[in-house]
Amino acid sequence: MTALPQSRHLATEIPGPRASELLERQRAAVPAGVASVMPTFAVRADGGIIEDVDGNRLIDLGSGIAVTNVGASAERVVAGVQEQVAQFTHTCFMVTPYEGYVRVAEKLAELTPVDGEVRTALFNSGAEAVENAVKVARAYTGRQAVAAFDHAYHGRTTLTMALTAKNMPYKHSFGPFAPEVYRAAGSYPLRDGLDGAAAAERAIDQLEKQVGAENLAAVIIEPIQGEGGFIAPAPGFLPAIVDWCRANGIVFIADEIQTGFARTGQWFACEDEGISPDIITTAKGIAGGLPLSAVTGRAEIMDAAHPGGLGGTYGGNPVACAAALGAIETIEAEDLTAKARRIEEIAAGRLREAQQQDPRIGEVRGRGAMLAVELVDPETGAPDAALTGAVAAAARAAGVITLTCGTYGNVIRLLPPLTIGEDLLTEGLDIILDALAAA
Structure with missing residues (x-):
């Protein structure tokens, strides 16, 4: 059981008013070379959710870059x-x-x-x-x-x-x-x-x-x-x-x-x-x-x-x-190796299903809870970094922490905590795929 509700909730736009104040303080105190993916600030995290200073609950598909495998407050x-x-x-x-x-x-x-x-x-x-x-x-x-x-x-x-x-x-x-x-x-x-x-x-x-x-x-x-x-x-x-x-x-x-x-x-x-x-x-x-x-x-x-x-x-x-x-x-x-394999079963299956309908998904790859979607130009197969950035930005605005990677900047990477609920995982995937469809 987690103390933090395991549901996505947007109380404000991202960033909200409190986060906007903190972003101004960050710009004044922290060098520009230290950049952040999400324009908000965490106050609590557990399971598959991170709550920010404005009361937004975000689906965590990043795990602080594969760190909080067991959750952020195990x-x-x-x-x-x-x-x-x-x-x-x-x-x-x-x-x-x-x-x-x-x-x-x-x-x-x-x-x-x-x-x-x-x-x-x-x-x-x-x-x-x-x-x-x-x-x-x-x-x-x-x-x-x-x-x-x-x-x-x-x-x-x-x-x-x-x-x-x-x-x-x-x-x-x-x-x-x-x-x-x-x-x-x-x-x-x-x-x-x-x-x-x-x-x-x-x-x-x-x-x-x-x-x-x-x-x-x-x-x-x-x-x-x-x-x-x-x-x-x-x-x-x-x-x-x-x-x-x-x-x-x-x-x-x-x-x-x-x-x-x-x-x-x-x-x-x-x-x-x-x-x-x-x-x-x-x-x-x-x-x-x-x-x-x-x-x-x-x-x-x-x-x-x-x-x-x-x-x-x-x-x-x-x-x-x-x-x-x-x-x-x-x-x-908690047999989290088995949980990682279950995450792969759910997420890779959903993504490969989408790949059949969308030629911009060049490849779905990875193992366990370390999965990637490589986005490409459907005509040439060339990496499409602009599309990747647009999809990630839309997903983040909808309350899903989404990371990108790749030498060519055209890969969306999925690194959820191994403790994430299947309903949250599915909702996060739906939001990413909806963002891709709308891009």
């Missing part, structure tokens, strides 16, 4: 946080450690699809996790080069901007970037028409020619590319890349920051193709909305960094660790 998360805050908020694990950090590491060793003996280091953000995974891979291999893929998104720090493929808004005017980062074509079935084996052969050929396998410390990839457009690679692509990495002593890093913690209908998206990464990075859904990230990997790789080489003042904060344990318990107790 009971076990709240209880764990309240208990921990009353005990202590910080000691720094590198100074005076605490059990919560160890318990999270033990749980990730149990859950993540990394074979053998496993170690975990905790940090604050996804970008931090990626940076530290690269540090560990370089220490282990004694090599420097790192390879990422077209359409990748790995973060906004100097190194992770280099790994990220999209210029606007993530890289433009922010260079120079970290060196020894290389890029290969990945697998984008809608646009390259290649099966998994052919796409992997192309990528491997590029890396061997441009970099040389003997120079690569790591290859990093999202099992389903997030900001790049929710691109699921063709079957067989990921296993082929993993096999090549293993044959050449290259650390394979799976970036499951957006795909992890039941989002795709499994605990982790790697499980769908049966691959075992050497290192897996996680964040977002790990702690029910509190800042926490993790680098989990094979023990011999993770132990390559010298003592004191990994860490950070706030990494694995005790309150965030308590939230993570509550979030993991919620996923297990």
